[in-house]
Amino acid sequence: MCYQGPCFNRCGLNGNHFIYMRKADMNSRLIVMLVVLVLLGAAVVAQAQERELNAAGGRLASTALPEMTPARFAPAPPPAPAIPPAGINEPGSLVNTAYNYDQVMQFLGVTLSPAQETYLAENRFLLLDVRDTSLKELAGYNYYNFDNMLAFLDAVGGDEMDPSTRAPHNARLITPDPLLHAFHRFFENTLEYLEEYELGHMLRLFLAEAQAKAFAYMEATAQDRPLYDRYHEIAAQLTVARVLLENGQWHEEPQYAGYGEEPQPDDMDTLQNARGLMSEFSMKLSPEMNERVAAELELIYAASQIAPSPLFGQYDETIKSDYTQYTPRSHYTKSSALRAYFRAMMYLGRNSYILNSSEGAGDALLMAHLMAGTMSDGRPLLEVWKEIMDITSFYAGPSDDIGYPEWRDFLVQVLGTDQIEPRMALDPDVQAAIAGNLDQLRPPRILSDVVVRGDIGSLDKEALLQETKAFRVFGQRFTFDAxxxxxxxxxxxxxxxxxxxxxxxxxxxxxxxxxxxxxxxxxxxQDTSDAFSTxxxxxxxxxxxxxxxxxxxRVTEDEWFGSLGSVWLKLLSTLTTPYGEGYPLYMRGDNFQTKQIQTFLGSYTELKHDTLLYAKQSYAEMGGPDWDNLPPVPMGFVEPNMAFWYELDRLIEYAEAGFRSHGILEDQLEEWGTLGWFKQQVAFYTTLAEKELRGEAITEDEYEELRTMSLSHMAAPIIPGSVVDEDERRVALIADIHTDALAGQILYQATGEPYVMIAFVENEGTPRLVTGVVYNHFEFTGPLGGNRLTDEDWRAIVYDDPASLPPTNAYYQDILVQ
Incomplete structure (x- = not known):
């Protein structure tokens, strides 16, 4: 069953296998049903495996490891234009001369304290807690309120359909914050959609086929006990991954409850159910291996401790697995299928075949041989692996560890052939050749393992990275921030x-x-350690x-434009520069730079939240208007950070090219599609910012469009007709970005309800207050042990128990005035 939107028609095969076919017409909005004859029984897989066995003696044949180059979704866009000279000339009038001062305060329902009045007068901007204003009530709920932060900004502009109601307080301030937040909502929505209805099914196919091959190879090597034991190990490892992934309610298309019906429970992803799924495969594994599999599953579903991995710990006993990472978080808590996908990808992304171990290197060779084989339908297994890696890499970046492409090239170079025969994994000469040339393989750049060893004090980080060099099936991704x-x-x-x-x-x-x-x-x-007290x-x-x-x-443009995540981070770098002559006075002070840090880290938190799984952690109807006598157009303001606007346009261009080149979500790229319309909006804001900076007049039509333009569509669900509940409209979220095993703590980044920002501007000779919305960022630590904090945990504090919020970070105290 295929569904409206991007990508694939699917049909069931043996219950767990899926065939993927590109839609013939990507612009069609019809639901297409493709029916395929169901092939029953184990004979399907068995026949496929026979092609890879020699006729003589059942010996496994050698397999040519095909070259595999990760796809580059899109090239770097053309360079940004030069920033025009700054020419805003503000006379420095008193803030209380703003012609709309009283109207703005009345609209927001606030009376400033003396301290706030002083701060606004001195800094020409002020942040207000949205809970202290009337914006939450004014935003209310309407059919396109998909996100509270964007709805608050909409409320500032007033009724977009009726210009007769516009008033002086409807002067909007457009800062980078709502644009960054809008992109986050689009990024997360599209990724979530692809994971549940695309990538998850691809991964199911990959694991079902890989596991079947491992079991077939076990049977084929029954008379070669050492090789049989290695495939036994690999089969168990793949079985855990498959059980984790299948332990969820997977659907071909979204499921909706009927009118008046309660949604069906979606909580099948329990340890008990995983044990039931495991029973299907237990007869193929030895009792001892079944015990190890059971122990691995228990640790994963408990997600509460650091412990040796029962199935991967043998490669290096000094490396412990952080099972707290298996707590589903970010958007992966929304359904059992997403939770299953999260656990399976975390398992495949964090567990390593350590290459300094002859056993680990040997099993990595066997995995490469297995992955180079064909599926039961005759297609290469690597075809599915590459599709998963390409799409996830486009969002989150390349693997930080050795993946199939690099491992394949290394084996071919060291062994002098692309023909790999499984028994090479046990050959002492092959093992010695691999061990003697490991320095040719790059080490990871991010240490994301818990290493426990007595001599660690004599090793530096580079040595540790060299010693943890490893092959991973779907390795977690390198990010510049980590x-x-x-x-x-x-x-x-x-x-x-x-x-x-x-x-x-x-x-x-x-x-x-x-x-x-x-x-x-x-x-x-200095505040956190005596080592820095001097x-x-x-x-x-x-x-x-x-x-x-x-x-x-020294990072090149091509490196930055390697994934949406890295381009997003590059965009945030435009918030790190101070402003001088020719810019609005509110942008020139030190406190505005602090506000910029909050914007940077607020958006950074959303980036880490959205890529949490993949990124490698460091560790009214009224009377008709009188169209001849309309009220004056409120004069809003676009913050003229031209580097930001130019780089945001490049990010959109990169995303658009990437989606289009891979046939993903093409309906979102059309002129009135979500990303297509966002591109036009950014172009409009850029034009206004340029005109402001040059001191050029903005037309009434442009000011009116600035008042009425909404970004809420960026938070709309990818699936039309989806119901967005109150929790999904909430913007508070949390992400853990670093694990400190030494101190036993986790570093969290979080966002709360947004702040309302008012600023005093005077361009075009009109002193006025403009109102916008900006991030509210938190940083704090929590204990390592037990489950990691989820969005649900954090939102319960932000919205239901704000008195329990962590204290304001010291570096923000100067810009938060009561």
């Missing part, structure tokens, strides 16, 4: 300069050039930040 945090932290390993074991997300904008974030980072480390200690650390800044400066 690289920064990983390089600027240390556990018990040796370091040249003192480094904290738990970082602050401030380190990321600091390394990207934000001087104020750099200053705050120095204060952070000026020398703090300066040593700041020098390390500068070194990372130098490394980031």
């Amino acid at each position: 690289w920064v945090l990983n390089q600027l932290t240390a556990g018990a390993e040796s370091t040249d300069a003192p480094l904290p074991s738990t970082p602050s997300a401030l380190f990321v904008p600091a390394a990207m050039g934000d001087e104020q974030a750099r200053e705050f980072s120095g204060i952070f480390v 000026p020398d200690g703090a300066n040593q650390f700041l020098n390390e930040i500068d070194k990372m800044g130098d490394k980031l400066a």
Whole structure:
């Protein structure tokens, strides 16, 4: 059954296998049913495996490892244009001369305290807690209120359909915040849609076929006990992955409850149910292996401790698995299918075949041989693997660990042939050749393992990364921010300069050039560790930040434009520069730079939330209007950060090209599709910002469009007609970005209800207040042990028990005035 939108028609095969076919007409909105004859019984798989066995003696045949180059979804767009000279000339009038001052305060339902009045007068902008204003009530609920933050901005502009109701308080302020938040909603919605109705089914096909091959190879090598034992191990590892993935309610298309009906429970993904699924395969595994599988499943579903992996721990006993990572979080809590996908991909992404171990390298060779085989329908198994990797890499980035393409090329180079015969995995000469050439393989750049060993104090991070060099089936992804945090932290390993074991997300904008974030980072480390209590200690650390800044400066455009996630991070770098002459006065002060940090980290939190699974962790009807006597058009304002607007346009262009090249979500790219319309809106905001910066007049029509333009469509569900409940409209979310095994704590980033921002501007000789919405960012630590915090946990605090919120981070205190 295929569904409206992107990608594939699917048909069942043996209950768990799926055939994927591209839609002939991507523009058609018809539901297409493709029926295929059902092939029953194990004979289907058995016949496929026979092609890979020699006729003589059942010996496994050699297989040519095909080359596999990850697809680049889209090239880097053309460079951004030069930023025009800044020419805004504000005379510096008193804030209370704003012609709409009283109307704005009345509209928001606030009376400023003396401290707030003073702050606004001195800084020319002010942040207000949305709970202290009337915006929540004014936004209310309507059919296109898919997101509270965007609805609040809509409410500022007033009735978009009736210009006779417009008033001076409807002057909107468009900062980067709502645009970044709107992109986050589109990014997450599309990824969630693809995972539940595309990628999850692809992964089911991959694992069903891979597991069947492993069991067939076990049978074929029954007379070769050492090789049989290796396939026995691999079969068990793949069985756990398959049980994790199948333990959810998978559907071909969205399921809706009938009118007046309650939705069916969607909570089948329990350990008990996993045990039931496991019983289908237990007869193929030895009693001892069944015990190990059961232990692995128990640890995964408990998701509460750090422990040796029963199925992967043998490759390196010093590496422990962090099972708390298996707590489904982000959008993966919404259905049993998404939770199942989360656990399976986390399992395949974090578990390693350690290459310094002859057993690990041998099993990695066998996995490559297995993956190079064909499926029961004759197609290459790698075809499905590549499709999954290409799409997820487009969103989250390339694997940080060795994947099939690099491992294949290494084996061909070292062994002198692309023909791999399984018994090579046990050949001492092959093992020696692999071990002697491992330095040709790049190490990971992010340490994401819990390493427990007595000599760790004599090893530096580079040595640890070399020793944890590994092959992973769907390895977690490299991200530039995790690289920064990983390089600027240390556990018990040796370091040249003192480094904290738990970082602050401030380190990321600091390394990207934000001087104020750099200053705050120095204060952070001084407050958290005695090692930095002296000026020398703090300066040593700041020098390390500068070194990372130098490394980031050498990152090429092609590297930044390697995934949507990295381009998003690059976009945030446009928020790290101070503003001088020719810009609005409210943008020139130090406190505005602090506000920019909050915008950076608020959007950064959403980026980490959306890619949490993949990214490798460092560790009214009224009378008709009088059209001849309309009220004056409110004069809004677009924040003229031209670097931001230009780079946002490049991000959209990259996303559009990537989706189109891979035939994904093409209906979203049309002129009135979600991304297509967003592109036009960004172009409009960019034009207005340019005109403001040049001191050019903005027309009444442009001001009216600025008042009425809505970004709420970016949060609309990908599936038309989906019901968006109150929890989904809420914008508060949480992501864990670093695990400190040494201190036993987890670093969290979170967003709360947005702030309302009012700013005083005077362009075009009109002193006025403009109103917008901006991020509310939190950073705090929690204990390592037990389940990690989810969006549901965090929202219960933000919306139901705000008195329990963590204290405001010290670096924000100067911009939050009561």
